[in-house]
Amino acid sequence: xLFETIAKIIxxxxxxxxxxxxxxxxxxxxxxxxxxxxxxxxxLEDEIGMEIELDQxxxxxxxxxxxxxxxxxx
Amino acid sequence: MIKSEICELLSxxxxxxxxxxxxxxxxxxxxxxxxxxxxxxIAAGNxxxxxxxxxxxxxxxxxxxxxxxxxxxxxxxxxxVAKVVADEKVEVVTTGAGNPSKYMELWKSAGIKVIPVVASxxxxxxxxxxxACAVIAEGGESGGHIGEMATMPLVPQxxxxxxxxxxxxxxxxxxxxxxxxxxxxACAVxMGTRFLSADECSIHPNYKEKVLSAKDRCTVVTGRxxxxxxxxxxxxxxxxxxxxxxxSSVSDAELEALAGGALRLAVQxxxxxxxxxxxxxxxxxxxxxxxxxxIIKEVAxxxxxxxxxxxxxxx
Numbered sequence: 001x002l003f004e005t006i007a008k009i010i011x012x013x014x015x016x017x018x019x020x021x022x023x024x025x026x027x028x029x030x031x032x033x034x035x036x037x038x039x040x041x042x043x044l045e046d047e048i049g050m051e052i053e054l055d056q057x058x059x060x061x062x063x064x065x066x067x068x069x070x071x072x073x074x
Numbered sequence: 075m076i077k078s079e080i081c082e083l084l085s086x087x088x089x090x091x092x093x094x095x096x097x098x099x100x101x102x103x104x105x106x107x108x109x110x111x112x113x114x115x116i117a118a119g120n121x122x123x124x125x126x127x128x129x130x131x132x133x134x135x136x137x138x139x140x141x142x143x144x145x146x147x148x149x150x151x152x153x154x155v156a157k158v159v160a161d162e163k164v165e166v167v168t169t170g171a172g173n174p175s176k177y178m179e180l181w182k183s184a185g186i187k188v189i190p191v192v193a194s195x196x197x198x199x200x201x202x203x204x205x206a207c208a209v210i211a212e213g214g215e216s217g218g219h220i221g222e223m224a225t226m227p228l229v230p231q232x233x234x235x236x237x238x239x240x241x242x243x244x245x246x247x248x249x250x251x252x253x254x255x256x257x258x259x260a261c262a263v264x265m266g267t268r269f270l271s272a273d274e275c276s277i278h279p280n281y282k283e284k285v286l287s288a289k290d291r292c293t294v295v296t297g298r299x300x301x302x303x304x305x306x307x308x309x310x311x312x313x314x315x316x317x318x319x320x321x322s323s324v325s326d327a328e329l330e331a332l333a334g335g336a337l338r339l340a341v342q343x344x345x346x347x348x349x350x351x352x353x354x355x356x357x358x359x360x361x362x363x364x365x366x367x368x369i370i371k372e373v374a375x376x377x378x379x380x381x382x383x384x385x386x387x388x389x
Contacts, residue, residue: 033301034172035193035194035196035197035221038173038194038196038197038200039194039196042196042199042200051203053175055175055176
């Protein structure tokens with residue numbers, strides 16, 4: 001669920017096909033730089049209705065999914 | 075006289091910051107700018123804490139006006155420098171190349187006003203949420219490490235995104251730039267390149283000469299391949315670098331190594347072959363050697379005349 005939401009936001013931002021975003025895709029492969037990550041998180045916050053403060057490095061889409069899930073449980 | 079909310083917020087006379095340029099913006103330059111009524115900013119760059127402490131001391135001996143320190147967050151010494159500025163209670167900290175969230179509490183509890191440099195509207199929003207008191211929206215026309223957005227579209231979008239005062243930077247070197255920045259919604263400007271010709275700027279004479287003789291198309295951007303583009307004057311170094319930047323047989327590590335120490339060679343030795351002379355696109359607008367105080371007065375006076383005349387366009 002969370003993965004689909006993130007994949008959709010990435011696809012909208014980068015213009016790639018949503019099916020090309022895989023859990024193991026790295027942000028670098030997807031053409032997402034650090035400033036894009038900030039924007040991605042802000043869009044994600046709007047979708048899921050909570051603030052996310054990214055305080056660790058995430059390399060793949062799955063890293064981000066796991067990070068947000070851990071914050072949701074806090 | 076040009077005044078804005080940023081003057082009251084920071085207790086400065088003119089809404090003009092001098093950018094924190096690594097290896098260049100030392101305590102003497104910052105003090106000269108602050109004494110002239112602007113905000114002088116010491117650059118921590120990649121320097122260790124002792125250097126930064128020493129430069130703050132130099133500035134404090136020369137001025138009792140507010141000063142700032144720019145912290146480059148990618149620096150290996152960022153953690154220790156973050157503590158030094160809190161100990162020394164500098165009035166303002168500006169940050170570049172990243173997200174300063176982990177230092178915000180420390181700085182705010184030391185009474186420091188934090189003004190991050192941002193290159194996007196989302197980053198500005200994030201900084202507002204973390205408690206920044208203003209943001210510097212810096213376009214890619216500037217020298218050194220740059221973002222991809224130009225000042226003209228960046229400033230109004232950052233102004234729309236946050237309620238904080240916005241300082242415009244990138245491509246501003248005279249009163250016309252200041253007036254334009256105010257029209258875009260900014261309430262202050264930051265200039266770096268313009269201060270390279272200041273008498274109090276202690277860069278090598280070759281560096282000053284290169285800036286003074288620069289023409290409009292004299293700057294180039296290198297380092298995009300490594301994800302951190304840098305604008306500098308076109309020199310032997312930038313030509314050599316560009317040749318290998320898109321040569322796939324050269325590894326990223328080799329490319330990274332090629333740039334190591336090049337800025338120091340420019341600033342301290344004036345090495346015209348191996349030095350990397352950072353400067354913004356406004357370099358060709360810097361044509362005379364002046365005191366920092368003359369630069370600030372001249373730029374502010376020009377802006378005042380232009381802004382007073384702005385109503386001529388309304389019929």
